[in-house]
Structure formats: structure tokens, C-alpha cells
Amino acid sequence: MKSLPRAPIRLWSALLNFRRLTALLGCLVAGVLLAIVGFLAIYAWPAVRLNGPGFLYKNTWSLGFLYRSPITVHGQTVLRGAHYGILFLIVGTLLSTLIALLIAVPVGVGSAMFLAEGVPPAMQTWFSFFVELLAAIPSVVYGLWGYVVVIPFLGHHVFPFMVKWLGFIPFFGGAAGSGYGLLTSGFVLSLMIVPLIAATLRDALVSQQAELREAAVALGASRFEALRTVLLPATRRVLIGSSILATGRALGETMAVLMVSGNAVNFLPNNIYTTISTMASFIVSQLDSALTDPTGMAVRSLAEVALVLCLISIIVNGLARVLLYYEGRQNARIV
Amino acid sequence: MGATAAQIRPPSTRYAGGRAIRRRLGDFLGWGLSALAFVFLGSCMVWILVVVFHRGASALTPLILTHITEGYGGGLLNAIEGTGVLALGSLLLAVPPGLAAGIYLAEFDFGFLAPIIRFLVDVLVGLPSIVIGYFGYVAMVVYFGWGFSVAAGSIALAIILLPYICRTSEMAIRQVPHTLREAAYALGAGDARVSLNIVVPAALPGILTGVLLAFAISVGETAPLLYTAGWSNYLWTGRLTKEPIGYLTYAIWAFITEPFETAHALAYAAALFVTFFVLVISLFSRMLLDRNARWRRES
Structure with a gap:
């Protein structure tokens, strides 16, 4: 190498070659995440100071007396009687996500098994594509469908029957409500996250080594037994990882939940038909009202809600990615 | 590759008996449930599309x-x-x-x-x-x-x-x-x-x-x-x-x-x-x- 004539060194190429430029842009893309967290944290900081830890476990969201002069609390100008606690949002978010997962995981596993083994190979891609289309439909269209069709259907025909026949199960009895609420949100959410679970798991099942299946069949297992007892357990971590990813998706889903949840405020659900609000939908439904607070503390408290949601989703997604990386699926689909 | 393994009939099913029947039943139930999961997703998908396209089409005007x-x-x-x-x-x-x-x-x-x-x-x-x-x-x-x-x-x-x-x-x-x-x-x-x-x-x-x-x-x-x-x-x-x-x-x-x-x-x-x-x-x-x-x- 040393004997070759050296190319003249230009300053710009010594400082900024192609590799560094792409690295810099890569850092820019990744830095967006840090910028979002940072900006939200700075903006929400006065609210964080004012609300303290009670923000997470108290159950009142009240802007205070809008027409009386503001007072100073902990060095912050706020309205009299302003309280910000989002326990009902945390409960609503977690419960709707839980219901979504309870529906989506079995359905996702079942359809992944069907897509991977039950469909003729020639038609596999198109059957899978059909399920993946569910992920392509925009959230607001799910909301429209839920609002126009699912809510009247469930509210008139399904929930009253569930109360009548399943009322003995805890949280299944009580008032059937109008169709808006926890179970409807969970149902719509489950449809939105199921393609993620089904598609990731199907890919993992298909990419299992043929030897595994052949060994199981050689030992006398039928096709389904090989799938259930050998192939499916081998993809356990992928299932867990994709379910956590789906959890993150459900926690942050906004428009569909906004349109079917009923947007209850300061209210803890007492059965599965109760109207709720989630953190994501609350940010949309309350910003107009928060803007009426002349001190701006309500908008900052909403930023705190966004910050909490952001941190939760970072933790959940980080966990899922670590699991999937560990399984050698850096390039797992992102749907 | 999958097809070849699948075409092999598990030997145990050749013998009639309670166990074989139970296993056949389990297979049937398993495939049935997984197909049902897919059908559930598919029908919801169709339901959404029908609602959107039917109502959307009747709302369309040149205006x-x-x-x-x-x-x-x-x-x-x-x-x-x-x-x-x-x-x-x-x-x-x-x-x-x-x-x-x-x-x-x-x-x-x-x-x-x-x-x-x-x-x-x-x-x-x-x-x-x-x-x-x-x-x-x-x-x-x-x-x-x-x-x-x-x-x-x-x-x-x-x-x-x-x-x-x-x-x-x-x-x-x-x-x-x-x-x-x-x-x-x-x-x-x-x-x-x-x-x-x-x-x-x-x-x-x-x-x-x-x-x-x-x-x-x-x-x-x-x-x-x-x-x-x-x-x-x-x-x-x-x-x-x-x-x-x-x-x-x-x-x-x-x-x-x-x-x-x-x-x-x-x-x-x-x-x-x-x-x-x-x-x-x-x-x-x-x-x-x-x-x-x-x-x-x-x-």
C-alpha cells in the first residue's frame, strides 16, 4: 500500500467522508427520539414540579376556577383549585391494552399457525397479505368503523346479552352501557395489533429449520402435533417479543380509541362496559379545553401525560427489541 | 420441504383405538381453531371494507x-x-x-x-x-x-x-x-x-x-x-x-x-x-x- 502514490488530501474529505455523513444522518434520525423526550420534559417540567408523584396515583383532572385570579404554588402560577392526577387514564390505558392482548394473542397465534402450515404454500403469501392489510388500514378508519357500526351492534345486540348470561363473572355484570367503552376499545385495538403478532410469528414459524419438523414427524407426531409441540415452543421468544411490541402499539393508539372509548374523565371503570379514556386519546380530547387555562399549566400537564406515555412506550418497545435482538431477529418486520 | 414431511403419515394413526381417535380429534380441533382465528380476522377485514366502500360509494358526488x-x-x-x-x-x-x-x-x-x-x-x-x-x-x-x-x-x-x-x-x-x-x-x-x-x-x-x-x-x-x-x-x-x-x-x-x-x-x-x-x-x-x-x- 505504501508504495502507491497518495491521493491529494482535501480538507473536506478528511473531515467529512461519505461514511461519516451517513453516520451523522443516522445520528440525526436517532436523535429525533432524544429531542422529543428532551423537549417534552423541558416543557412539562413546571407541571412535573407542581403535580409531584401524585400525578400518577391521584384521580382528578381539574383545571380549577377558570374565572378567578391565579395563585402561586411552589413558585408556579396556577389557577385556584387546579388538580392534575391521571390515575383514571393509566387504568383505562392498561385495561384496554390488556383486553386487546387477551383477544389478539390467541387469535394471532392461531392465524399464524394456520398461515404457516394450514395453507397451501402457493397461496401462503396472499393469505398472509390479507391479514397484513389489517395493519395497513389507518387508525381513523378503524375509529369510523367502530363508531358507526361496532358500537351500535355491540351496544344493542351483544352487551345486553353478555350482562344477562355472563353477568355472574366479575366485571361482566352491571350496566351494559351504550356500546362505548372498555370492551369496545379493547376489541378494536386487538384487530389493530393482531397483524403484528400474526405476521411476525408466521415468519418465525416458516423460518424454523425443516429438521425440527422432520424429527417430530419421524417420532410419530402428526402435522399439527409437530406444530404445537415442537415448532411453536421454538418460537416462544418471538411470540413474547412481538406481543410486547403489540402492547406498545396498543398503549399509544389514539384515533380509534378516541372514537370508541367514550372519553370518560375522572372515572374509574367498574365493569368491562364502562366508558374510559386512554392517555393517548385524552391528549387529543383535552387540548382544546386545556387551552382555556390562562396560566398554561393545563397544557403543560398534558405535556406531562405525553411524557409519561412516551417513557412507557420507550420502556416497552426497548424491552421487546432487546428480546427480539436476542433471538437474532434484528430485522424482524416492523409492519 | 414441508410438503414431503407432511405427506408421511404418522404410523400411530394406522391403528384404530382410543388414543388414535383422541389424537385425530385433537388435530381436527387444533386446525379448526386456528382456521377460525384466521376466518375471524378475515371477516372483520371484509366487514370494515364493506362498510367503508359501500357507504363511501353512496356518498360520492362529482361535487x-x-x-x-x-x-x-x-x-x-x-x-x-x-x-x-x-x-x-x-x-x-x-x-x-x-x-x-x-x-x-x-x-x-x-x-x-x-x-x-x-x-x-x-x-x-x-x-x-x-x-x-x-x-x-x-x-x-x-x-x-x-x-x-x-x-x-x-x-x-x-x-x-x-x-x-x-x-x-x-x-x-x-x-x-x-x-x-x-x-x-x-x-x-x-x-x-x-x-x-x-x-x-x-x-x-x-x-x-x-x-x-x-x-x-x-x-x-x-x-x-x-x-x-x-x-x-x-x-x-x-x-x-x-x-x-x-x-x-x-x-x-x-x-x-x-x-x-x-x-x-x-x-x-x-x-x-x-x-x-x-x-x-x-x-x-x-x-x-x-x-x-x-x-x-x-x-
Whole structure:
């Protein structure tokens, strides 16, 4: 190498070659995440100071007396009687996500098994594509469908029957409500996250080594037994990882939940038909009202809600990615 | 390979007996349940499409394509235009850095930086869109003082698209055979020439698929735009800041909850446009991917 004539060194190429430029842009893309967290944290900081830890476990969201002069609390100008606690949002978010997962995981596993083994190979891609289309439909269209069709259907025909026949199960009895609420949100959410679970798991099942299946069949297992007892357990971590990813998706889903949840405020659900609000939908439904607070503390408290949601989703997604990386699926689909 | 193993009949089923029958029953039940799961998903999918297309089609009039929104009626020309402007704007902002980051993650994946970037990008994919929307509101609309505007809306959308474009182009670039790069480097090409003239063109169908999907996402997103782009009943005058702009997904959300038939018609028509567009893009990109895969297999 040393004997070759050296190319003249230009300053710009010594400082900024192609590799560094792409690295810099890569850092820019990744830095967006840090910028979002940072900006939200700075903006929400006065609210964080004012609300303290009670923000997470108290159950009142009240802007205070809008027409009386503001007072100073902990060095912050706020309205009299302003309280910000989002326990009902945390409960609503977690419960709707839980219901979504309870529906989506079995359905996702079942359809992944069907897509991977039950469909003729020639038609596999198109059957899978059909399920993946569910992920392509925009959230607001799910909301429209839920609002126009699912809510009247469930509210008139399904929930009253569930109360009548399943009322003995805890949280299944009580008032059937109008169709808006926890179970409807969970149902719509489950449809939105199921393609993620089904598609990731199907890919993992298909990419299992043929030897595994052949060994199981050689030992006398039928096709389904090989799938259930050998192939499916081998993809356990992928299932867990994709379910956590789906959890993150459900926690942050906004428009569909906004349109079917009923947007209850300061209210803890007492059965599965109760109207709720989630953190994501609350940010949309309350910003107009928060803007009426002349001190701006309500908008900052909403930023705190966004910050909490952001941190939760970072933790959940980080966990899922670590699991999937560990399984050698850096390039797992992102749907 | 799967078929050969499947054609072998498990020996135990040859013998009639309680155990064999139980196992047959288990097989039947298992396949039945998994098929049922698929049928459930499929029928929900069909249900959604039927609702959207049936009601959307009956709401369509020529007026919708030629007139702007007036109160709770009129047309959707302003929203269609706005969706186009926001989608193209966000793609223009997101594709160059996203592609560059994808090149970095795929081509220069040695050292500590690439795994960190990949992890952060993957976390960014999962960030709720409303968080990005609220960040856009707080940062661009309020702090920078841009107001509801094309600039704020496009940047918020671009943040959503960036990680998708980055990761899909990374995966597409990784598919390119190593021999291509080796040949190019051996001929004396530098990093930039190898990446931009050799690898990226070879990976173009995959990259294009990612960009198309990003396009579909940008047309279908609502939450990041609500408090960054606002809504406007008028056509865009070309200003980047301090002028709100309409878009189709807002019309779906806002007009379906109004108590007027004309408003509902606008919402259904908007849903029809958005869904149809997203489906066509998904179908097209899947066909592109399929053709590319077949071509790769055959060559």
C-alpha cells in the first residue's frame, strides 16, 4: 500500500467522508427520539414540579376556577383549585391494552399457525397479505368503523346479552352501557395489533429449520402435533417479543380509541362496559379545553401525560427489541 | 420441504383405538381453531371494507372532487390537496436522511454506533403518533411560533416516517449480494460510489417498497396532524407557516360526529379515498416485492 502514490488530501474529505455523513444522518434520525423526550420534559417540567408523584396515583383532572385570579404554588402560577392526577387514564390505558392482548394473542397465534402450515404454500403469501392489510388500514378508519357500526351492534345486540348470561363473572355484570367503552376499545385495538403478532410469528414459524419438523414427524407426531409441540415452543421468544411490541402499539393508539372509548374523565371503570379514556386519546380530547387555562399549566400537564406515555412506550418497545435482538431477529418486520 | 414431511403419515394413526381417535380429534380441533382465528380476522377485514366502500360509494358526488368544504357540506378538494401536500412534504423531508441512515446501518455496521442507532430507531417506530404530534405542537406550533401550518405538519409526519424508511431501506440494502460490493471496491470505487451507484440501485425495489409504505402511512395518519396542521376549509395558498391546511383523515374524524347528513357524507367519502389509496399502495408494493423476489430466485 505504501508504495502507491497518495491521493491529494482535501480538507473536506478528511473531515467529512461519505461514511461519516451517513453516520451523522443516522445520528440525526436517532436523535429525533432524544429531542422529543428532551423537549417534552423541558416543557412539562413546571407541571412535573407542581403535580409531584401524585400525578400518577391521584384521580382528578381539574383545571380549577377558570374565572378567578391565579395563585402561586411552589413558585408556579396556577389557577385556584387546579388538580392534575391521571390515575383514571393509566387504568383505562392498561385495561384496554390488556383486553386487546387477551383477544389478539390467541387469535394471532392461531392465524399464524394456520398461515404457516394450514395453507397451501402457493397461496401462503396472499393469505398472509390479507391479514397484513389489517395493519395497513389507518387508525381513523378503524375509529369510523367502530363508531358507526361496532358500537351500535355491540351496544344493542351483544352487551345486553353478555350482562344477562355472563353477568355472574366479575366485571361482566352491571350496566351494559351504550356500546362505548372498555370492551369496545379493547376489541378494536386487538384487530389493530393482531397483524403484528400474526405476521411476525408466521415468519418465525416458516423460518424454523425443516429438521425440527422432520424429527417430530419421524417420532410419530402428526402435522399439527409437530406444530404445537415442537415448532411453536421454538418460537416462544418471538411470540413474547412481538406481543410486547403489540402492547406498545396498543398503549399509544389514539384515533380509534378516541372514537370508541367514550372519553370518560375522572372515572374509574367498574365493569368491562364502562366508558374510559386512554392517555393517548385524552391528549387529543383535552387540548382544546386545556387551552382555556390562562396560566398554561393545563397544557403543560398534558405535556406531562405525553411524557409519561412516551417513557412507557420507550420502556416497552426497548424491552421487546432487546428480546427480539436476542433471538437474532434484528430485522424482524416492523409492519 | 414441508410438503414431503407432511405427506408421511404418522404410523400411530394406522391403528384404530382410543388414543388414535383422541389424537385425530385433537388435530381436527387444533386446525379448526386456528382456521377460525384466521376466518375471524378475515371477516372483520371484509366487514370494515364493506362498510367503508359501500357507504363511501353512496356518498360520492362529482361535487366532492371539485369543491372545497363549506361549513358541514360542500366538497373535499381542500382536504385532498392538503393530504397530497403534507404527504409529499413529509416524504421530501424524510427520504434523504432515512435512506442515508439505512445505508449507514447496512453498509457500515461495525463499531458501537450502528447498534445504538438501530435500537433508537426501532424504539422511535413504536413511539405513539400522538406523542410526536404533541411534541410538534409544543415545539413548532407554540415555541417556534409557526402556528398550525404545512411546515409543522410535514415535519411531524416526517418524524413518523423516518424510522420506517430507515429500517426498510436497511433491510433492502442488506439483501444485496456481497460480491457486488467486493467487485466495486476491487475496481477502486470509494464508499460513496459503491453505495450510491452500485448497492442502492440494486436494492431499489425494496427501498421503493419502503417509501411507498411510508407514503401510505403519511396519507393515513391523523394524530400527529391534529395539532400541527390544524384544519382549513380553503385551498392552500403556498405559505409554509402560519396557515393551517386541511387533510382527509381530519374530515373522517371531525365530520362523522357532527349531526348533519352532509357532514357524514364527507366523512364517508374521505374514508373511501384514504382506504382505497392505502390498499392500492399496499397491493402495489407487495406485487413489487413479490416480483423482485421471484426475479432474484430465478436469476
